[in-house]
Amino acid sequence: KQEVTQIPAALSVPEGENLVLNCSFTDSAIYNLQWFRQDPGKGLTSLLLIQSSQREQTSGRLNASLDKSSGRSTLYIAASQPGDSATYLCAPNRDDKIIFGKGTRLHILP
Amino acid sequence: NAGVTQTPKFQVLKTGQSMTLQCAQDMNHEYMSWYRQDPGMGLRLIHYSVGAGITDQGEVPNGYNVSRSTTEDFPLRLLSAAPSQTSVYFCASSRKPGQGSEQYFGPGTRLTVT
Numbered sequence: 001k002q003e004v005t006q007i008p009a010a011l012s013v014p015e016g017e018n019l020v021l022n023c024s025f026t027d028s029a030i031y032n033l034q035w036f037r038q039d040p041g042k043g044l045t046s047l048l049l050i051q052s053s054q055r056e057q058t059s060g061r062l063n064a065s066l067d068k069s070s071g072r073s074t075l076y077i078a079a080s081q082p083g084d085s086a087t088y089l090c091a092p093n094r095d096d097k098i099i100f101g102k103g104t105r106l107h108i109l110p
Numbered sequence: 111n112a113g114v115t116q117t118p119k120f121q122v123l124k125t126g127q128s129m130t131l132q133c134a135q136d137m138n139h140e141y142m143s144w145y146r147q148d149p150g151m152g153l154r155l156i157h158y159s160v161g162a163g164i165t166d167q168g169e170v171p172n173g174y175n176v177s178r179s180t181t182e183d184f185p186l187r188l189l190s191a192a193p194s195q196t197s198v199y200f201c202a203s204s205r206k207p208g209q210g211s212e213q214y215f216g217p218g219t220r221l222t223v224t
Contacts, residue, residue, distance in 0.1 A: 034213060043200060044153075044215040089153070091213070096141065096160055097168060098202075098213060102152035 002027045002094055006101035014109045015082060021075040021104045023090035028071045035064050035075050036089045038103070044089065048075070080108045111136050116201050116216035123191040123223045131186040131219050133201030139214075141204045142184040143168070144176065146197040147218075153200065159184055160206065191223045 003026045013019055023033075032051045036044040048064040050057045050073070056065040063076040073090055087103040117132045135142065143158035145168075155168030159178040173195060175187040184203075188195060199219045205211035 032211075036215075043217045044202075046212055046214070049212045093213075096158060096166070097155060098143065099155065099169070100145075100153040102150070 002092065002097065002099045004090065004092060004099055004101035006088075006090060006104050008104060009102070010105040010107075012107040012109060013080060015080060017080050018076070018078050019080055019106075021077070021088050021106070023073040023075070023092075023101055025071045025073075025090075025092045025099075025101075027092075027094055028068050030068065030092045030094045033064075033066055033073050033090060033092045034098075035062075035073075036091065038087045038089060040086075047088075077106075082108045082110050084108050113137065114201055114203050114214050114216035116199075116219050118219060119217070120220050121222070123188075123221065125192060125223060127191050128187070128189050129191065131188075131199055131201075131221070133184045133186065133216060134182050135184075135201075135203040135214070136182065137203065137214070138181060139203035139211075140181070140206050141211075142178065143202050144174070144184070144186045145200045145202065146170065146195075147200060148197050156186065156199075191221075193223045195221065196223045197221060 005024045007022045034049045035047045048057045050066040061078040066073045089103045091100045114135045140161045144156040145153040157176040159165045201216040202213045204213045
């Protein structure tokens with residue numbers, strides 16, 4: 001059974017800092033891994049999708065890496081802004097069951 | 111494209127009542143799924159479907175039924191609502207997961223069972 005852990009559970013940093021969110025998963029036989037963002041009371045917004053054959057994916061200030069063999073992914077946010085405050089979720093995809101981590105609650109201090 | 115739509119946005123039920131949460135997508139996606147989100151528990155998979163006529167259980171299927179008669183629709187039925195089913199429910203769709211496709215989520219249904 002796939003288990004997904006996200007560390008840290010919560011993070012507060014001053015604006016402008018670079019930061020790293022971590023995701024680990026127990027079953028490495030995945031098709032892909034997706035990172036999402038969720039604002040309070042809202043739905044999920046897809047940020048990045050990394051295929052199992054890829055090592056990383058970039059979109060603007062976001063960079064996600066994937067090390068399938070060790071069951072790890074990281075989401076790097078450069079030059080953080082108050083608008084980045086949200087919960088970030090990772091979701092590795094295996095065998096048609098997409099299981100989520102509990103997320104990292106990020107608060108960027110102005 | 112409307113993407114993934116869910117109705118209703120909010121619902122209050124009394125214990126024992128039944129209802130159906132609707133989910134539809136217009137992207138011709140084979141894969142559809144239902145999640146519930148509770149504080150401190152994250153998103154948990156209830157049921158999923160890899161195509162019309164095919165459904166399977168996720169992590170927390172008890173108390174919920176699904177069917178998939180068309181590619182577009184994937185309703186979630188609560189036969190006898192319980193307070194433990196108070197949650198926010200999200201529907202998602204994608205092309206076949208094995209094709210490495212992105213998941214798209216609906217806006218959610220906030221359900222309260224009293």
